[in-house]
Amino acid sequence: MSAAQPPRATAWLVGVMVALALFGNYYVYDSIGPVADLLQQQRAFSDSQVGLLNAIYSLPNIVLILVGGVLVDRFGAARMTLVTAAVCLAGAALTAFSPNFTGMATGRLLFGIGAETFGIATLAAIADYFGGRSLAFAMGLALAIGRLGSFGADMSPTWFSAAYAQGWQPPLVIATAFAATSFAASLAYWWADRGPRKAGLLPTGRTAERLVWRDLLHFGRAYWYLLALCVLWYSVILAFRSTFSIKYFQHTHGLDLATAGEMNSYVFLAAVFATPAFGWLCDRVGRYAPFLAFGTLMLPIALAVMALTGWSLWVATVLIGISFSLVPAVMWPLASRLVAPNRFGTAIGLMWVAQNAGIGGANLFAGWLNDSAGASAANPAGYAPMMAFFGTASVLGFVCALALWLTAGRRRHEVRAAASPGRAAAG
Numbered sequence: 069m070s071a072a073q074p075p076r077a078t079a080w081l082v083g084v085m086v087a088l089a090l091f092g093n094y095y096v097y098d099s100i101g102p103v104a105d106l107l108q109q110q111r112a113f114s115d116s117q118v119g120l121l122n123a124i125y126s127l128p129n130i131v132l133i134l135v136g137g138v139l140v141d142r143f144g145a146a147r148m149t150l151v152t153a154a155v156c157l158a159g160a161a162l163t164a165f166s167p168n169f170t171g172m173a174t175g176r177l178l179f180g181i182g183a184e185t186f187g188i189a190t191l192a193a194i195a196d197y198f199g200g201r202s203l204a205f206a207m208g209l210a211l212a213i214g215r216l217g218s219f220g221a222d223m224s225p226t227w228f229s230a231a232y233a234q235g236w237q238p239p240l241v242i243a244t245a246f247a248a249t250s251f252a253a254s255l256a257y258w259w260a261d262r263g264p265r266k267a268g269l270l271p272t273g274r275t276a277e278r279l280v281w282r283d284l285l286h287f288g289r290a291y292w293y294l295l296a297l298c299v300l301w302y303s304v305i306l307a308f309r310s311t312f313s314i315k316y317f318q319h320t321h322g323l324d325l326a327t328a329g330e331m332n333s334y335v336f337l338a339a340v341f342a343t344p345a346f347g348w349l350c351d352r353v354g355r356y357a358p359f360l361a362f363g364t365l366m367l368p369i370a371l372a373v374m375a376l377t378g379w380s381l382w383v384a385t386v387l388i389g390i391s392f393s394l395v396p397a398v399m400w401p402l403a404s405r406l407v408a409p410n411r412f413g414t415a416i417g418l419m420w421v422a423q424n425a426g427i428g429g430a431n432l433f434a435g436w437l438n439d440s441a442g443a444s445a446a447n448p449a450g451y452a453p454m455m456a457f458f459g460t461a462s463v464l465g466f467v468c469a470l471a472l473w474l475t476a477g478r479r480r481h482e483v484r485a486a487a488s489p490g491r492a493a494a495g
């Protein structure tokens with residue numbers, strides 16, 4: 069980090085541009101769930117095909133996200149944000165305008181190739197401008213605006229009901245317009261970044277984020293618990309919330325599309341406010357692992373409430389909302405405490421590789437389970453295997469959180485790690 073920093077006003081301007089770019093990107097990410105039922109009715113897509121439209125986002129990133137991190141280090145956050153936003157826009161357009169499933173799937177593939185590296189580039193952008201001052205809060209806020217995009221996608225059947233009345237395509241054209249907004253914001257960020265970068269006010273190289281291949285697997289036990297938890301928790305929450313939950317609410321709880329989308333969206337809306345608030349709270353209290361364990365426990369309880377009781381969907385929605393706000397708010401700062409600072413990039417890259425494999429696999433497996441059991445409005449019991457799968461994975465995630473707590477998350481570990489980041493890895 070250079071001693072001089074960009075002016076605060078410039079930092080916040082860049083923060084706003086990056087947050088806007090994330091908003092559009094997360095809207096597109098979550099744009100498939102609301103049209104899942106329409107794709108089945110109008111284009112006769114199976115659940116496996118719908119699952120594949122989201123899985124194919126994750127699958128290339130099992131490898132590419134490692135390359136993406138290196139490219140961000142080499143070419144800088146602004147350029148990579150711009151380039152990847154353009155790739156995402158092309159992918160969203162291809163998804164919306166393709167006449168067949170293969171074209172749509174190719175569009176989602178392209179979007180996925182751009183979007184995960186875009187995620188790293190935007191984190192790096194915030195680190196460039198807020199390193200050493202309000203970094204966690206700024207990252208929490210940017211993530212929160214991204215969640216607002218996910219909320220918008222879920223609310224879209226209500227907000228853009230006329231578009232949905234015309235069929236599956238107009239909602240995806242709207243998603244393309246949001247991808248264009250994301251590209252425009254990335255362009256504005258790239259433009260605003262030129263001055264401070266030329267003036268030498270930004271880091272010239274992020275060696276701490278560079279991948280060191282020979283060190284790739286040399287992390288402490290606690291890190292591996294966190295990685296396993298990241299895979300299990302994100303696989304359940306994203307495969308369920310972003311792909312199958314709206315359909316599940318429609319078919320098993322008798323909600324119409326707009327109400328099901330709204331119900332799903334409240335999880336994201338809660339996260340908009342709660343994610344930065346929980347991050348702030350953990351920083352104040354100085355404890356992470358207990359909050360993480362609590363957040364992960366909420367997920368299996370929510371799934372059990374949905375699958376096994378006749379309770380209002382509100383109960384499960386509140387529980388998932390807590391989990392979805394708390395776990396990401398704690399996971400990324402905790403990761404920085406579990407590994408040495410100069411290996412943080414490698415650690416996140418590896419976590420996202422495994423996370424993408426998990427999300428892709430969970431989407432495919434859940435779609436296959438639904439198809440095999442004939443899950444539909446006429447056969448709501450057919451969703452039971454999918455819920456059992458998600459329930460089991462989320463319980464295993466909680467077990468990993470407990471193991472992490474015992475290994476490196478006791479008060480003495482966390483106090484020591486605060487004094488010297490990365491030391492908890494030894495615990």
Ligand SMILES: N[C@@H](Cc1c[nH]cn1)C(=O)NCC(=O)O
Nearest residue numbers: 094097184187211302396420423
């Ligand atoms: N690797 C991303 C996956 C993602 C989730 N939503 C959009 N992309 C990630 O983990 N991001 C952090 C997050 O919690 O959104």
